[in-house]
Amino acid sequence: MTAPRAATEWNAPATRTPSVPITAVTTMTPAIRTGRSCFDRSRLPRDEYARRMRQVETLARAEDLAAVVVVANAATPAPVVHLANLAPTAGDATIVVVPGAGAVLMAGRGGQREEPYQRDVTWIPTLLQRPFGPESVRQVLAGRGVLSGRLGIAGLEDQVAVRVRDRFVEELRDYEMVPVDRALAALRRCLSVRERSVLGELDAMLQDALEEGAVVFREAGVPALAALMVEDELYARGCRDVRLLVGWPGGSVRPLEAVDDRPGTQFACYAAAELLGYWAERAATVVGAGTRAAEQRCRLVGVVDDAVMQLRPGADPEAVARAAREDEVDVLVRGLGTELVDLPRPESGWTELRPGDVVSVLGVERSGGVPALESRTAVVGAGGPAHLDELVIGGRG
Amino acid sequence: MTAAEGPLACRVRALLEAVGAAAPSAAAIVCYSSGRHSLTEADPVWWLTRLRPLGPTAAAVGPDGEVTLFVEPAYDVPRAADRVPAAEVRAGGPDALGEWARRRGVFGRVALWGRHKLDGRSAAALDAALDVQVVVDEACEQVSRRRDGADVARLEAVTRLATEAEGAFRAAARPGVAEYELAAAVRAQLRRSGSGDVFLLVSSSQHNLALHPPTDRVLAEGDVVLCELSPSADGMYTQLCRTVVVGEAPPQLRDDHALLTASLVAGAAACRDGAVVGEVVAVMDRVITDGGYGDFCRPPHMRARGHGLGLASSLPGDVTADNERRLVAGDVFVLHPNQYLPSSGYLLCGETLIVTGDGGRPLSGGFGSLVEVGIGS
Numbered sequence: 001m002t003a004p005r006a007a008t009e010w011n012a013p014a015t016r017t018p019s020v021p022i023t024a025v026t027t028m029t030p031a032i033r034t035g036r037s038c039f040d041r042s043r044l045p046r047d048e049y050a051r052r053m054r055q056v057e058t059l060a061r062a063e064d065l066a067a068v069v070v071v072a073n074a075a076t077p078a079p080v081v082h083l084a085n086l087a088p089t090a091g092d093a094t095i096v097v098v099p100g101a102g103a104v105l106m107a108g109r110g111g112q113r114e115e116p117y118q119r120d121v122t123w124i125p126t127l128l129q130r131p132f133g134p135e136s137v138r139q140v141l142a143g144r145g146v147l148s149g150r151l152g153i154a155g156l157e158d159q160v161a162v163r164v165r166d167r168f169v170e171e172l173r174d175y176e177m178v179p180v181d182r183a184l185a186a187l188r189r190c191l192s193v194r195e196r197s198v199l200g201e202l203d204a205m206l207q208d209a210l211e212e213g214a215v216v217f218r219e220a221g222v223p224a225l226a227a228l229m230v231e232d233e234l235y236a237r238g239c240r241d242v243r244l245l246v247g248w249p250g251g252s253v254r255p256l257e258a259v260d261d262r263p264g265t266q267f268a269c270y271a272a273a274e275l276l277g278y279w280a281e282r283a284a285t286v287v288g289a290g291t292r293a294a295e296q297r298c299r300l301v302g303v304v305d306d307a308v309m310q311l312r313p314g315a316d317p318e319a320v321a322r323a324a325r326e327d328e329v330d331v332l333v334r335g336l337g338t339e340l341v342d343l344p345r346p347e348s349g350w351t352e353l354r355p356g357d358v359v360s361v362l363g364v365e366r367s368g369g370v371p372a373l374e375s376r377t378a379v380v381g382a383g384g385p386a387h388l389d390e391l392v393i394g395g396r397g
Numbered sequence: 398m399t400a401a402e403g404p405l406a407c408r409v410r411a412l413l414e415a416v417g418a419a420a421p422s423a424a425a426i427v428c429y430s431s432g433r434h435s436l437t438e439a440d441p442v443w444w445l446t447r448l449r450p451l452g453p454t455a456a457a458v459g460p461d462g463e464v465t466l467f468v469e470p471a472y473d474v475p476r477a478a479d480r481v482p483a484a485e486v487r488a489g490g491p492d493a494l495g496e497w498a499r500r501r502g503v504f505g506r507v508a509l510w511g512r513h514k515l516d517g518r519s520a521a522a523l524d525a526a527l528d529v530q531v532v533v534d535e536a537c538e539q540v541s542r543r544r545d546g547a548d549v550a551r552l553e554a555v556t557r558l559a560t561e562a563e564g565a566f567r568a569a570a571r572p573g574v575a576e577y578e579l580a581a582a583v584r585a586q587l588r589r590s591g592s593g594d595v596f597l598l599v600s601s602s603q604h605n606l607a608l609h610p611p612t613d614r615v616l617a618e619g620d621v622v623l624c625e626l627s628p629s630a631d632g633m634y635t636q637l638c639r640t641v642v643v644g645e646a647p648p649q650l651r652d653d654h655a656l657l658t659a660s661l662v663a664g665a666a667a668c669r670d671g672a673v674v675g676e677v678v679a680v681m682d683r684v685i686t687d688g689g690y691g692d693f694c695r696p697p698h699m700r701a702r703g704h705g706l707g708l709a710s711s712l713p714g715d716v717t718a719d720n721e722r723r724l725v726a727g728d729v730f731v732l733h734p735n736q737y738l739p740s741s742g743y744l745l746c747g748e749t750l751i752v753t754g755d756g757g758r759p760l761s762g763g764f765g766s767l768v769e770v771g772i773g774s
Contacts, residue, residue, distance in 0.1 A: 020471045020488070026452040031436040031627075031634065031707065034584055034597040036577035037610035075433045089598075089610055090435070112697030117600075117609035129697070161513060162520040228588055235581035238613070252475045255451060258593045258630065 019251025027243035049123035495526030596627035638747030668757030699736035
């Protein structure tokens with residue numbers, strides 16, 4: 001099978017469905033993340049683990065929790081990655097933290113076969129292999145003398161299949177279960193300088209990859225091939241996961257499901273990627289000089305830049321986005337870090353910006369055939385937005 | 398709008414028939430996808446419509462067979478409409494689905510396919526919206542496991558992509574290349590040749606203990622490099638499991654790989670219509686046991702002798718000794734005696750098969766072999 005050769009142009013007239021405002025960004029989930037999977041090397045050394053575990057133990061003491069149980073699946077593993085420095089390859093992973101008695105990791109469907117790899121990668125020294133699940137969590141708690149009391153639990157409602165949730169509820173019926181999703185999300189939101197430096201590196205990678213895609217587009221005039229270059233570049237440079245959305249005729253964006261060689265006059269691409277457990281995003285548009293599309297892109301850049309200037313401590317990200325929106329121009333303010341967060345997200349505590357937040361402002365201009373996409377990444381500084389490079393170690397300057 | 402003709406109509410008929418038998422009082426069927434995809438699990442929305450959902454998506458089949466898609470996010474509606482022209486496509490989640498059920502007079506009489514993958518929050522929302530009467534996951538998967546001629550042709554084409562990508566794998570497996578760089582090269586080849594989402598595991602070592610996702614380990618002379626190559630097209634995955642040696646393979650490694658290949662060939666021959674999965678495993682394990690490695694035919698030295706392939710159906714499930722399901726002609730799954738052997742480490746050897754009355758036919762047309770790549774060539 002070869003890549004299909006289609007007769008129609010990418011920039012064909014709008015399809016029968018009118019363009020729809022983009023109010024959140026969803027990308028296509030892969031069956032498995034195929035890029036570099038080891039998070040912890042020199043950039044995020046093992047003492048990060050001690051710091052994060054101390055935070056969880058502090059939370060437990062403050063909330064009078066006998067233990068904290070964190071569950072996450074392979075598709076949205078941030079709660080586990082943050083504490084274990086390991087993402088499950090498939091299935092669910094669980095961490096049990098008993099203050100003063102350390103943590104136990106049960107790491108996904110790969111099971112015993114993956115144990116050597118998991119031991120090599122994770123920070124957590126105690127790894128429990130199959131059988132694991134709710135029954136094992138109860139056994140681990142009992143083995144550490146935690147037989148009843150308040151149990152902090154995260155991920156029960158949105159990370160595991162309902163049948164697994166029900167088994168957790170049954171197995172842990174002797175405990176008072178207290179959701180701690182929001183508290184743990186708040187911990188993940190506070191990024192250290194080390195973490196921001198990873199985001200800075202990733203942001204630079206995304207810009208470079210989009211520029212590589214632009215070069216391909218200028219040479220070949222094929223949007224899908226340009227997007228594929230972006231994807232290839234990011235994987236080749238060590239990203240674990242890459243998600244693309246490509247501007248599509250009719251004012252929409254679509255995932256790059258398969259590559260075709262239809263020509264087009266405009267290349268608009270959104271790229272999100274994960275590096276060492278951290279997510280960032282960038283968007284860019286390439287248009288012909290002097291065209292109406294160029295005017296649209298120019299308008300969009302102005303809108304996005306103006307929105308960035310409103311990023312300051314205490315600002316409501318939704319209000320910033322709402323104020324920036326214009327007719328057929330969507331603006332989204334998104335939190336960057338261990339996951340990509342559409343803001344505001346009250347359950348994660350992202351209702352107002354704080355100093356040190358790393359934020360992306362994404363704009364979509366839908367008045368033409370193919371939408372224009374642009375973004376900026378900034379750090380919320382005490383006096384307003386700052387360039388990411390200004391606050392990272394080893395930034396590009 | 399109805400799915401009067403075409404493949405969608407055929408699938409709707411098959412679904413109505415299966416659900417009619419399993420849940421006669423159900424008045425409508427809702428196929429639900431969370432938008433999270435797995436190599437080994439069915440996606441009900443994909444199976445019915447061939448739309449790979451971006452986010453939570455429901456395909457509602459009314460009593461007269463018409464299909465209405467409820468898509469999130471809203472900006473994915475144009476893609477869904479292009480992909481499934483015979484269906485009505487709307488933006489919306491459980492609330493919109495509930496409104497549809499009430500207007501159609503089927504509230505409280507809905508059969509749901511896909512509940513097994515739902516998280517608690519989604520399940521509660523769907524239950525509130527539809528008052529789901531019955532879950533029909535098993536009955537529907539018995540339908541979706543049957544691949545038609547077009548599906549098989551597509552699977553064969555996808556397998557050819559994997560076969561072609563073996564060349565990229567061999568070419569890139571050189572000293573000095575990191576595992577993730579090797580994976581990126583193979584992935585790039587697959588995507589450029591037309592693959593959709595790619596499932597890929599790449600591991601390397603002088604003595605592999607297991608298979609795992611790619612790390613930043615740099616390949617060296619004498620390494621044994623493992624790769625599970627799983628391209629997809631339009632949501633259909635196949636898988637080849639391959640082992641490459643950087644340099645010359647020691648005789649024991651060749652013998653061990655040949656033993657696993659013999660196990661694979663014997664297992665494939667046993668994959669006849671009606672065979673019990675556990676019996677296939679016994680056939681495969683017998684070959685390895687006769688080779689002197691009976692103690693290694695269990696975890697942690699191996700996980701399963703194969704597994705189903707999405708997004709159509711998880712069946713026949715994991716190919717394990719305790720799986721008592723019977724194979725059905727047309728089942729497509731990967732058979733792989735991948736495992737650890739004490740002299741050679743973990744080795745891969747696997748093919749995607751289609752079950753026939755005469756045994757499992759490899760979609761690649763044969764069985765892969767151990768490959769030695771020259772150094773510096």
